Amino acid sequence: MQNTYDLIIIGGGPTGINCGIAAAEAGLSHLILEKGVLVNSLYHFPVNMTFFSTSKLLEIGNTPFISHSDKPTRREALEYYRRLVEKYQLNMRYYEKVLSMERNEELLYHVQTSKGDYYANSVVVATGFYDTPRLLNVPGEDLPKVKHYFDDPHPYVGQKVLVIGARNSACDVALETYYKGAQVTMAIRGEAIHDKVKYWILPNIENRIKEGSIKAYFNTEVLEIRPNEVVLKGPEGEFTIENDFVLAMTGYQPNYPFLQKLGIEIEPEGDCLPVHNAETLETNLPNVYLAGVVCAGARINKLFIENTRDHAELIAQRVKEKLVEV
Known part of the structure; x- marks a missing residue:
């Protein structure tokens, strides 16, 4: 079947890139689907923003993150992630929004996007939370100002x-x-x-x-x-x-409607966690994983790039093991 991969990664942010690198190093064919630009969330950060974390803590793919000071700027981060994509020749599609995902009779996930149809044995959802602001839900919130x-x-x-x-x-x-x-x-x-x-x-x-x-x-x-x-x-x-x-500036949250549309269940109370195994990161859907800050649900101050870097390798090894078992 055309456009079939070992792993499809939804989200082209730092975690999605890290998952792509881990997949490539594990010998897995992969496809990263990003609805906007490369590291879309970071691109929409304030123009003159400086990260709270050090460049050392933001490194992924065993690739040094060189910055002019201890805490890198948005501009330096955009350049770093662009170079990672080039270095590892990641298979990434930009401006391609995921519309739906279903598992077919061949036990492959059919992922339909705004531009095409793709199939994979496993899927990683690495969509973060920055794209979904917490709304005030008051009259006039939709005004341009x-x-x-x-x-x-x-x-x-x-x-x-x-x-x-x-x-x-x-x-x-x-x-x-x-x-x-x-x-x-x-x-x-x-x-x-x-x-x-x-x-x-x-x-x-x-x-x-x-x-x-x-x-x-x-x-x-x-x-x-x-x-x-x-x-x-x-x-x-x-x-x-x-x-x-x-x-x-009321904060952000995971895109719960999107996760549910994919079939991922959400815990109804507490931190509204997307249902997943904390050790394997596998969701209620077989061979569908969560990676990065989306794992924390509403507790957006719990997980960051620096303390979720191990997710990528863990998932890649898990996917590889399952393919061998088959």
Whole structure:
């Protein structure tokens, strides 16, 4: 059968690339399907972003990650992963969205995409979580001025910006837009900035709030977003602030509808984990595996690139063993 592989990998991020490298080294034919660009999630990170992790911790495929400083930039990361794909000659298809997956009578998985049909003995789902923001689910969230991703501070110069959230991303965005000339307000559900905010960010944001440079409303939630204002609710009731842009840094989650569409079950309570064996990474579907941060479900701060690098080799060896058994 044409377009048949030992392993199909859904997702062309760092974990998907790592799985492709492990497959190649194990002698497995593979295909990586990516709905966007190479490392699509990283590409949509802020233009001037610097990683919290060191380049050493981000290395995959036993290939050194050389950066100008201890913590690499987004630009350096994009170049690193591009070179990995070239070095290992990974079989990757870009701008090809997976539409469905079914197991046929020959026990092969038929993966249908926006551009074609492919078949595989085994499948790895390495889709991460960054593509699916946690929504506020309030009226007006669909307005063009509402952003769940931050790219560059320049569009917000001289604008009234509301930043929603109290973790690293929200604090970083509030500071960066403030320093570029935005009038920044923060809406925070809790009573303080989150205590796990990075040590080099926390005192800065707390001092800007204390001096009044950034206005912060604590114990406050968003009720409605309007074209020129936002309705908030705090300890003293509802109030309205003038607003040009809303940057909702409320976090992200796995694409649960997509996982369920593939046939992967989701635990209904707790961390909403996609069902899988923690030791083998195999899901409720035979020969279908999870790899990377998607394994953590809603606990997105539990797994990272650096502590899931072993997933790729584990899965590749498992797939190879099963092929030998057949």
